[in-house]
Amino acid sequence: MTFEPDSVPRRTYSYLGPAGTFTEAALAQVPEARGQDWRPVRNVGEALADVVEGRSDAAMIAIENSVDGGVSTAQDALATMPGLRIVGEYLVPVEFVLVGRPGMKLEDVSVLTAHPVAYAQCLVWLGANLPAHAHIPAASNVASAVSLIDGTSEADAAIAPPGILEHHDLQLLASNIGDNVNAITRFVLVSRTVAPPAPTGADKTSLIAELPDDHPGGLLEMLEQFATRGINLSLLASRPIGDELGRYRFVIDADGHIHDERMADALLGLRRFSPKVIFLGSYPRADRAVVHYPERYSDDVFVEARDWLRALVSGEPEE
Template sequence: MPDSPPATRTYSYLGPTGTFTEAALAQVPEAAGQVWKSVNNVGEAFDDVTSGRSVAAMIAIENSVEGGVSATQDALASIPNLRIVGEYLVRVQFALVARPGIELKDVNVVNAHPVAYAQCRGWLEANLPAHGHIPSTSNVASALALFENDLADAAIAPPRIVDHHELNVLAENIGDNQNAVTRFVLVSRTNRLPEPTGADKTSIIAELPADRSGALLELLEQFSTRGVNLSLLQSRPIGDALGRYRFIIDADGHILDERVADALLGVRRFSPRVIFLGSYPRADRAQVEYVDRYDDGVFIEARDWLRSLVSGEPGA
């Protein structure tokens, strides 16, 4: 009998077609030629993963202008058994688009995703000072809504939207920061750790044990005393009481790096709840730098020394 074709895999992403999230998923070699499922929000994407409908979901987690994406961070804190297996960067550019026949002088109301709107606020205030804003669920949805009703005259959308829909570009590159980048993560249910590459990142969520002076400093010292740099530290309310926060942390390095592993042990002893989100290659492939006294061999030698003291080896 002939061999059966390999089963296809499904990947979820915030759609519809043409979003920045889809552009991030296009960077995943394993996703090429597979089924890409468009979803409406983060909750739906993660539900696809936890239910097994998708092998992974591509989700925005951080923007260089607006900071962390709270919906993603809160979902990762509340949905168990999710792991980040990769990160991807997409340069963010926006255009103001409209139905054929609409000109810039005709625009009074703009559809826009709240994050995109915030990143284009300066341009809008300078060029459309009296405009109104209608929030949309995604950058592409803001443009598609122009065909569904006449509540808005124009929309902020990715430039490539015109490749998929009959829209005119009223203005290009309207973002206030031309260097804006959004960081996306690929999330799955796997427990398999990627091998260390020397250019890795480890993500965790940790809660403080109490609302007291010095608690955050104690948490940060678990990393600083091991020479581990943090590339992201953001607080989110736990929600059960005022003053109770969890911290989303990205640490430079892999959990199999001795300094990172030792730091995580310190965090686990200190924090009442630690969620390990994964160790994965950095999107920029930049090698992690650290001083020699935090090399793996130094930690291994220290453990061997302590073991020899406990065992009573001669000369210890």
């Protein structure tokens, strides 16, 4: 008798849908997600709830945009939903195309539909190429294009992500219409709490911390936990806690890994200082840029200092 090996269970990934969004493009960069089940959802909260409640193994969410800054809904959700861990980050260029129904020509466009944020990022191109257009706001980047197909919009064209053309029969009227060619959105893949992967030397640590109280120099004291250990912060954003005016939590991205001696020491200092620290994860940087730091903050220096203190406490003679 022969036994067939157990089949590997399929994994499910939640992402902000429908198909054709920038979030879907970010999920397409995850090697282990290819060929698995992708679950489109309506918002960040639903995506993370899928993970917490076991409907999905991981969720892809937008966390930061190079033009608009941090995505507050994602930051607030990570701060208030326990049991989550960032396991990877991915960068997606923010490109926009103008699409219309089959047969439409650019010169025939007088009314267009677009999400207000996307519309604001294409104003220069629109002023030069469609100066007399009218704008109908759309609920999302994909919804603007879908409304042309299902007949719910009176617009002639829509601003949408390039990926929309892979899923719908639409006429491409113009490409790369965004005003900022360097615009990028940073996405993170979030799973249930797991141990951090091994450090690669090109890592990032994300966390959220609160100040113990409102006093002069409080923020400086928090930042000194990193500065005195040679750790660079690539993101520092404040978000209101919501229980009263003047109370904020801080979303922090720090260069390095929790397994690095300097990072571990900084987190210990931060935990002693802050009444609440949420560790979101240590994971490889999307750009794979190696983290550099002064030699005086190397792991060996921290290890030697601990060994020196241990020797003092044990009464060993000094050399």
